[in-house]
């Protein structure tokens with residue numbers, strides 16, 4: 001790739017002249033002392049001018065972020081309110097997290113702006129993971145929609161509600177690839193595939209930030225950098241140890257995509273990489289993030305992740321922490337206070353280069369200027385606008401639609417669903433169907449329980465004759481009495497809908513589970529209900545894939561509803577009733593058993609792949625379960641059916657500069673109009689490092705009326721056929737490729753071509 005050096009050289013010269021001429025001119029006009037306050041001056045110049053006026057303590061202040069609200073981490077070395085006030089007035093705090101609300105942020109901002117020497121405004125950050133006041137489906141559920149416009153719309157609404165509440169910054173999107181449903185944080189991500197997770201990350205950044213021009217946009221955060229989703233055993237904060245080629249090919253792409261989408265900030269992860277904590281990892285922060293990807297925003301630590309370099313065994317004390325974090329390329333320090341307490345001394349001792357500090361502080365100041373906070377520090381803190389823009393009917397509508405697009409139909413024997421008639425006698429069973437507290441995860445934002453629509457609320461609104469029984473209690477225990485009541489209702493009904501799963505309370509950070517089976521009490525209830533002979537629809541609610549192996553024999557239909565947020569019940573009822581024909585496809589494999597984890601579609605073949613059908617012995621398998629997951633990546637049914645045929649390529653022999661057109665005909669062979677997510681995978685059969693048996697490289701969500709068929713064409717180019725070597729170089733190798741197209745990663749048509 002040739003860079004037009006002459007043009008870019010020109011640009012550099014121009015900017016340098018500007019940096020010299022502008023100040024000189026303004027100096028002559030006696031305006032220099034207020035240069036940084038002049039909105040007509042380019043931001044880079046304002047930053048430079050402000051930096052020239054700051055003391056080292058004030059620079060350390062810009063790198064200091066403190067919690068000033070609910071705890072979202074261990075409250076080990078919390079700072080008292082009194083101490084915060086003193087630090088604020090001394091310009092020693094640059095940002096707060098968990099300070100929310102137009103009124104509160106305005107009053108805190110006022111102190112920083114009016115009572116400190118330079119009046120540098122604060123940034124207020126918060127975890128708007130899937131909504132602020134209107135709660136959307138968890139990101140993992142939202143990802144199952146394969147609808148990027150919907151994802152962007154959801155993020156836009158979340159950003160708007162956050163921004164009108166005084167917030168400038170959300171700590172999202174989480175871009176951590178994970179293949180381990182024991183890890184509670186899978187709910188925050190986009191599943192197991194790097195290609196699709198990259199598209200999701202970009203869509204979320206676009207929704208949160210827009211062009212960062214209006215009062216309805218917020219800074220996005222690419223987190224957690226990097227590979228936090230690879231924690232061993234699915235145990236949060238545990239060790240991560242991945243090969244460089246796995247890092248480049250699987251874990252880094254979504255972070256890169258979010259950075260390239262213009263994300264303003266990146267957050268360190270808690271884990272080590274190559275034995276070095278991410279917060280002190282120069283390879284990640286400088287070589288990859290800044291030098292290779294050209295990241296121009298700023299890095300913020302995770303909660304005390306600087307300080308955790310001590311228990312990691314990488315730093316001796318907080319002064320060493322500050323030195324190692326900043327030298328590696330970290331910048332803003334969330335909650336450890338290592339930087340504010342030790343940076344000035346480190347500079348005095350010559351251990352840290354002031355230019356590196358100025359670069360970090362300058363990046364933060366850039367966004368404070370960009371957000372217009374120097375012109376109007378209270379721009380986001382308007383109480384009337386806050387009142388007018390939270391949990392509006394329009395926002396609820398977006399959440400309801402997003403929910404319907406996230407529900408995955410896993411089973412539908414004899415076309416039991418949809419229950420189109422409102423006169424159906426329904427026995428709804430399941431404590432969770434009527435429990436607002438269990439509907440949402442820890443990242444519920446500021447949403448209120450009393451605004452949630454439960455499954456019970458939603459179904460009751462759509463069906464006239466509906467009974468309800470708990471069937472099990474808040475601890476997932478059942479009893480003869482609870483079962484008897486449920487069975488009694490079931491016997492009198494036409495159909496049973498049973499809400500099973502686990503509470504949203506065990507979803508999110510620090511929510512790892514060793515057992516991801518459906519609770520035994522619920523299985524006992526299912527067996528009893530099955531005895532009635534009534535058709536049973538299972539609605540499964542959880543923030544992760546659960547093991548459903550024991551559920552399938554006792555149910556006729558299964559809808560995986562994840563955690564859908566404020567409009568849960570309405571989204572579920574719209575799908576159950578057939579007002580929305582399910583389109584969602586899972587973005588995480590569903591394990592056959594927890595012992596199968598990690599199980600994912602884009603695995604290597606191994607030297608002894610399991611023959612299909614199974615051979616006799618000496619191949620990679622379990623003796624007690626199949627190798628395949630219960631439900632594979634990309635799987636999800638519709639109320640209609642689709643048939644795939646005529647997979648064809650236009651170039652059986654492809655030159656590296658050419659585009660391969662891949663066509664397939666898809667027909668809606670059922671009786672409902674529907675949408676199908678047509679997926680295209682490749683396999684690089686022989687390469688210098690082994691490649692996955694399948695890699696998603698394209699998809700199209702197409703609408704087909706009952707009986708209608710369409711031929712769709714994908715374009716594959718060199719970029720789609722390349723991979724990274726362990727240095728992060730893009731490699732394209734000649735040889736044979738398999739192409740797969742289908743409605744999931746397992747049931748596919750296959751063909752091959754050769755790259756010459």
Ligand code: GLC
Nearest residue numbers: 072073097127171302303509
């Ligand atoms: C938490 C999470 C991170 C979050 C931060 C601030 O520990 O790891 O995702 O953004 O702290 O709440």
